[in-house]
Amino acid sequence: MDFSRLLTTSKATTEWSYPQASANRDGYLDVGAGHRLRWWEYGNPDGEPVMYLHGGPGGGSSPLMARFFDPKRYRVILFDQRGCGESEPNVAKDGPAAALTNNTTSDLVDDINRLRDALKITGKMHVFGGSWGSTLALVYAIRHPQHVASLILRGIFIGGREDLLYLYQGNAATFAQDPFGLTEPGAYVAYPDEWAELINFIPPEKRGDIMAAYKTIFDMVPANEAERDFQFRAAMIWSDWEGAISYMVPMEAGRDPGKFGAAHVALCVAQIEAHYFANDMFLDTGYILNNVDKIAGIPTHIVHGRFDQVCPMTQASQLVAALTKVGAPPASFIKTNAGHSAMEGQTVLALTAIMDGLPPLK
Structure with a gap:
């Protein structure tokens, strides 16, 4: 079957009126x-x-x-x-x-x-x-x-708070028992595969507050390279979730390389977002x-x-x-x-x- 005519992204291409310029x-x-x-x-x-x-x-x-x-x-x-x-x-x-x-x-x-x-x-x-x-x-x-x-x-x-719960909590608390259960409103409904990646990184016993669970990881001071790699993986998953669902037609692998592709950029976004979200902005x-x-x-x-x-x-x-x-x-x-x-x-x-x-x- 030929799926070549399906949209692969909704990202702007010819819609720009003005060219990219250099800063003055x-x-x-x-x-x-x-x-x-x-x-x-x-x-x-x-x-x-x-x-x-x-x-x-x-x-x-x-x-x-x-x-x-x-x-x-x-x-x-x-x-x-x-x-x-x-x-x-x-x-x-x-x-x-x-x-x-x-x-x-x-x-x-x-x-x-x-x-x-x-x-x-x-x-x-x-x-x-x-x-x-x-x-x-x-x-x-x-x-x-x-x-x-x-x-x-x-x-x-x-x-x-309800807006953050929609984005990050969804059905996380019951995901282990029923990953497809529509127990709470949330973005997970439209992006089940990307949601599963976000949730599966966190142990079931800590899924009652996904934002808090990720913040604990982002806040830790890595003692060795393994812990640093673990922190980077968490940040990439966190950032990829937002990146994937930001487009009506997600790009391949759900990742925008310009923003989310580098581990240090992802960690930066994740740590600052978690900081603000934990403090109600x-x-x-x-x-x-x-x-x-x-x-x-x-x-x-x-x-x-x-x-x-x-x-x-x-x-x-x-x-x-x-x-x-x-x-x-x-x-x-x-x-x-x-x-x-x-x-x-x-x-x-x-x-x-x-x-x-x-x-x-x-």
């Missing part, structure tokens, strides 16, 4: 407490500023992220958040004691202002974020609305939804994949409902036939169209 300039910014942020600037140095907030937490930036923006119009700032990518210290290379100390949501919000000041952004800027980046963008806008011209958000992550329960009145004056654009299993659309719907309740419905709410990744074709088209259509900053 780049550098490091000392933000205190032993942390230095790696940053890059793309596009028009005199253009409308865009602060791009990457996901994860711990996912890091990529030059590809600059392709959503017209390089003649926008001045695009990319940076690696604390502990990840090329920022220093890096949690996978330098250890959690160094990289996760003074690494909270409030620290990251303050870093955005430090970067604004260092790059001499004095007026309002567009804030663009997806997944965890949407969380950080919303928190930043709630605390500093005077700096935000517009919010462009993709794959909304509100950060609630360092936010009070319901923080974002309870404070949307503070961003009522900011035009907010939302793009969410209808088939997103990392951050199901219920999170976007909650945000839309909360904004509407305070008299500030989104300027646009686009539901794409896509999964979670920003790099899927329909999502690329939607995000680029929003940026192209924003009214010029005065």
Whole structure:
């Protein structure tokens, strides 16, 4: 049988409007407490500023992220958040004691202002974020609305406990007895093979809290090479799970080599995510939804994949409902036939169209 016409991935190919470019300039910014942020600037140095907030937490930036923006119009700032990518210290290379100390949501919000000041952004800027980046963008806008011209958000992550349980817990507690039992809601329903790999790495007696079980592994200080290899395998499995389910049509082996393929990158993502998840994102329960009145004056654009299993659309719907309740419905709410990744074709088209259509900053 010939299956050659079946889609092998939903990743964007010809949907990009703008070519990949090199950064105009780049550098490091000392933000205190032993942390230095790696940053890059793309596009028009005199253009409308865009602060791009990457996901994860711990996912890091990529030059590809600059392709959503017209390089003649926008001045695009990319940076690696604390502990990840090329920022220093890096949690996978330098250890959690160094990289996760003074690494909270409030620290990251303050870093955005430090970067604004260092790059001499004095007026309002567009804030663009997806997944965890949407969380950080919303928190930043709630605390500093005077700096935000517009919010462009993709794959909304509100950060609630139930959302994390959907992604990481599912039917794990009963998996040993009934691996196909639909005992709890969860992303595992659509990705049973990838789910089995995530769960089978953890002994049955520890599956009552999968996130805690993995965090124990990520937090350990390896005493020898065997323990280091064990930790790397856990991180790869953790990161591969998210990577596999981020696309409506998963790529071969469910892995995006650019982000998840290297063991140290996977460990970095895993350790920082586990750190934030264990601390409820360092936010009070319901923080974002309870404070949307503070961003009522900011035009907010939302793009969410209808088939997103990392951050199901219920999170976007909650945000839309909360904004509407305070008299500030989104300027646009686009539901794409896509999964979670920003790099899927329909999502690329939607995000680029929003940026192209924003009214010029005065």
